[in-house]
Amino acid sequence: DIVMTQGVLPNPVPSGESASITCRSSKSLVYKDGKTYLNWFLQRPGQSPQLLTYWMSTRASGVSDRFSGSGSGTYFTLKISRVRAEDAGVYYCQQVREYPLTFGSGTKLEIK
Amino acid sequence: EVLLQQSGAELVRPGSSVKISCKASGYTFTDYYMHWVKQRPEQGLVWIGRINPANGNTVYAEKFKSKATLTADKSSNTAYMQLSSLTSEDTATYFCTRSGRDSYAHKNWGQGVMVTVSS
Numbered sequence: 001d002i003v004m005t006q007g008v009l010p011n012p013v014p015s016g017e018s019a020s021i022t023c024r025s026s027k028s029l030v031y032k033d034g035k036t037y038l039n040w041f042l043q044r045p046g047q048s049p050q051l052l053t054y055w056m057s058t059r060a061s062g063v064s065d066r067f068s069g070s071g072s073g074t075y076f077t078l079k080i081s082r083v084r085a086e087d088a089g090v091y092y093c094q095q096v097r098e099y100p101l102t103f104g105s106g107t108k109l110e111i112k
Numbered sequence: 113e114v115l116l117q118q119s120g121a122e123l124v125r126p127g128s129s130v131k132i133s134c135k136a137s138g139y140t141f142t143d144y145y146m147h148w149v150k151q152r153p154e155q156g157l158v159w160i161g162r163i164n165p166a167n168g169n170t171v172y173a174e175k176f177k178s179k180a181t182l183t184a185d186k187s188s189n190t191a192y193m194q195l196s197s198l199t200s201e202d203t204a205t206y207f208c209t210r211s212g213r214d215s216y217a218h219k220n221w222g223q224g225v226m227v228t229v230s231s
Contacts, residue, residue, distance in 0.1 A: 037216060041157075048207055048224055049149075049157065054217035061219070092157055096216035100173035101147070101159040 002027045002095050006104035012112035013083050021078045021107045023093035028073035029056075030097075037097040040069055040078045043106075044089040052078065054096075085111050114138040116208050116222035123228045124198055131194040132225045134208030141189040142166040144210045147218065148182065148193050152204045162211075163191060198229045 007022035021040075029037050036056035041049040051060040053069035056076060066081040080087055088111045093104040119133040134146065147162040161172035165184035172180065179202070181194040195202055208222040 039217060041218070043157075048221035049209075049218070050221075051217060051219050054215055058217075060217065090156075094157075094159075094218075096211075099171050101162075101216070103157040103159065106156045 001100055002029075002098065002102050004093055004095055004102050004104035006091075006093060006107045009107055009109055011108065012110040014112045015084060016082055019080045019083050019087075019109060021080075021091050021093075021109070023071075023076045023078070023104050025074045025076070025095050025097075027097070029095050030073045036071070036073065037095060038069070038071070038076055039094040039096060040067075041092045041094065042087070042089050043092065044086075047089075049092065052091075080109070083109070083111055087111060114210070114220045116210065116220055118206075118208060118222035118225045121226040121228070123230065126199055126229055126231055128198055129194060129196045130198065130227055131192055132206060132227070134191045134193075134222050136189045136191065136210065139210075141184075142186060143213075145213055145216075146182075146184065146191040147209050147211060148180065149207045149209060150204045151207065151224075160193070160206075164213075165191065195227070198227075200229050202227060203229045 003026040005024045013019045038056045039054045040052040043049040057069040090106040115137045117135045124130045145162045148160040150158045160176045163170045163182040184191045205224040207224045209218040211218045
């Protein structure tokens with residue numbers, strides 16, 4: 001199985017600052033079509049996860065352009081610009097390159 | 113509007129089974145995969161498996177192959193997950209989530225079903 005390893009944030013992050021969340025995969029997530037099969041989600045307390053980006057850097061419909069995904073085949077970053085209180089929660093990366101699909105353990109973001 | 117409406121919370125006895133549902137609306141049910149995800153209290157997300165409602169084809173994570181059974185009813189646009197031989201380790205919230213067959217982007221999620229296994 002592909003193992004997803006997420007980094008830790010130096011919480012809390014001051015409102016208005018930027019935050020970068022990292023994720024590393026044990027195998028390249030680039031498929032033969034050239035796309036990178038990596039999703040990012042935000043789960044706010046008591047809510048279902050919300051898709052932020054897919055194919056590593058494509059923002060989901062309705063997601064603020066303050067969220068941007070980037071990376072290589074095995075190392076990924078979700079950058080959140082000008083963080084707001086509503087960005088607080090746990091962020092998960094997920095590889096969808098191959099079965100079984102696997103998630104990272106989550107990165108908690110707290111806002112000051 | 114795409115909606116995934118899941119059934120209500122369940123309190124079940126150890127050793128029993130439970131079947132939870134996920135009713136889809138707002139899109140063509142057979143055009144998307146339906147996945148199921150487990151989240152134990154205060155823990156992370158674990159992928160259980162997915163079903164292709166168009167033909168019933170399923171893929172499971174190894175650890176859930178003897179635990180979960182995924183089915184889909186095209187006539188009612190409803191996906192189901194049955195969990196068997198329940199133990200305290202199965203106490204969790206279970207989410208259904210749809211994805212595109214090409215992107216695997218989980219754009220929509222159900223509200224989650226809390227299953228509590230207790231005697």
